[in-house]
Amino acid sequence: MAEIIIPTPLRKFAQDQASIKVEGSDVQSAIEDLVKQFPDLEKQIFDADGKIKRFIRIYKGEEDIESLDNEKTAVEAETIISIIPAIAGGRG
Amino acid sequence: MKKQVIVDQETLASMHRHALSDFPNECVGFFFGEANGESKRIKEYTPLENSKEGDQRRRFEVHPKDYMAAEKYAVESDQKFLGVYHSHPEHPAEPSVHDLAQAVPFFSYIIASVSETKVQNTRSWQLNDQNEFEEEDIINE
Numbered sequence: 001m002a003e004i005i006i007p008t009p010l011r012k013f014a015q016d017q018a019s020i021k022v023e024g025s026d027v028q029s030a031i032e033d034l035v036k037q038f039p040d041l042e043k044q045i046f047d048a049d050g051k052i053k054r055f056i057r058i059y060k061g062e063e064d065i066e067s068l069d070n071e072k073t074a075v076e077a078e079t080i081i082s083i084i085p086a087i088a089g090g091r092g
Numbered sequence: 093m094k095k096q097v098i099v100d101q102e103t104l105a106s107m108h109r110h111a112l113s114d115f116p117n118e119c120v121g122f123f124f125g126e127a128n129g130e131s132k133r134i135k136e137y138t139p140l141e142n143s144k145e146g147d148q149r150r151r152f153e154v155h156p157k158d159y160m161a162a163e164k165y166a167v168e169s170d171q172k173f174l175g176v177y178h179s180h181p182e183h184p185a186e187p188s189v190h191d192l193a194q195a196v197p198f199f200s201y202i203i204a205s206v207s208e209t210k211v212q213n214t215r216s217w218q219l220n221d222q223n224e225f226e227e228e229d230i231i232n233e
Contacts, residue, residue: 005160005163007159007163007196008163008166008172008173008198008199009196009197009198009199010196010197011198012197012198018167044197055193055194057156059156059160062157064156082160082163084156084159084160085159085194085196086153086194087120087153087154087159087176087194088144088151088152088153088154088190088194089151089152089178089187089188089190089191089192089193089194089195090118090144090150090151090152090178090180090188090190090191091118091150091180091181091183091188091190092150092183092188092189092190
């Protein structure tokens with residue numbers, strides 16, 4: 001099973017766990033399995049259209065899935081997926 | 093009880109030096125330590141590179157790999173990843189709409205209002221359950 005690293009700010013929606021084992025053949029299905037296990041994460045990760053929020057990046061290992069095959073990026077048994085909240089802002 | 097962030101004088105002074113050295117650009121860094129109920133105690137901070145492309149006088153951004161490294165460091169050092177500090181050059185230490193749009197739960201957001209020669213003031217903020225920023229006390233020990 002693949003593993004998803006839960007970022008610290010979202011752990012309270014996943015019973016304070018730092019990582020979760022998930023099933024799925026690609027990133028989309030792996031994250032859907034995560035949300036199935038912890039439904040409170042849904043609003044934190046997906047927007048109203050069911051797409052991964054604009055301010056969240058997903059990495060497979062050390063690579064941004066945007067440089068791979070986005071949500072269709074293949075997931076293997078040893079894959080580690082990181083959910084990364086954007087850390088950005090500024091005075092305006 | 094109001095939320096609070098406890099930070100020792102040397103760590104806060106180091107964040108301030110970072111804010112001054114990066115002026116007129118915005119600086120950014122992370123901090124780590126312990127969380128206990130409504131209280132966080134900062135034990136370490138890490139200055140980061142502002143990776144924002146474009147005008148860094150008004151914006152900051154952290155590279156996702158720096159974020160991943162911070163999560164890893166927190167686990168390895170048996171600390172909690174507590175939040176983010178950044179500066180507002182020539183601007184109040186209050187979160188902007190851009191800060192709010194990209195804020196995440198749990199993290200404390202320490203903002204230093206800074207001019208060329210001094211830090212005007214420093215305030216800390218955290219999202220509440222309504223997704224609004226609430227100020228928290230900074231306890232300087």
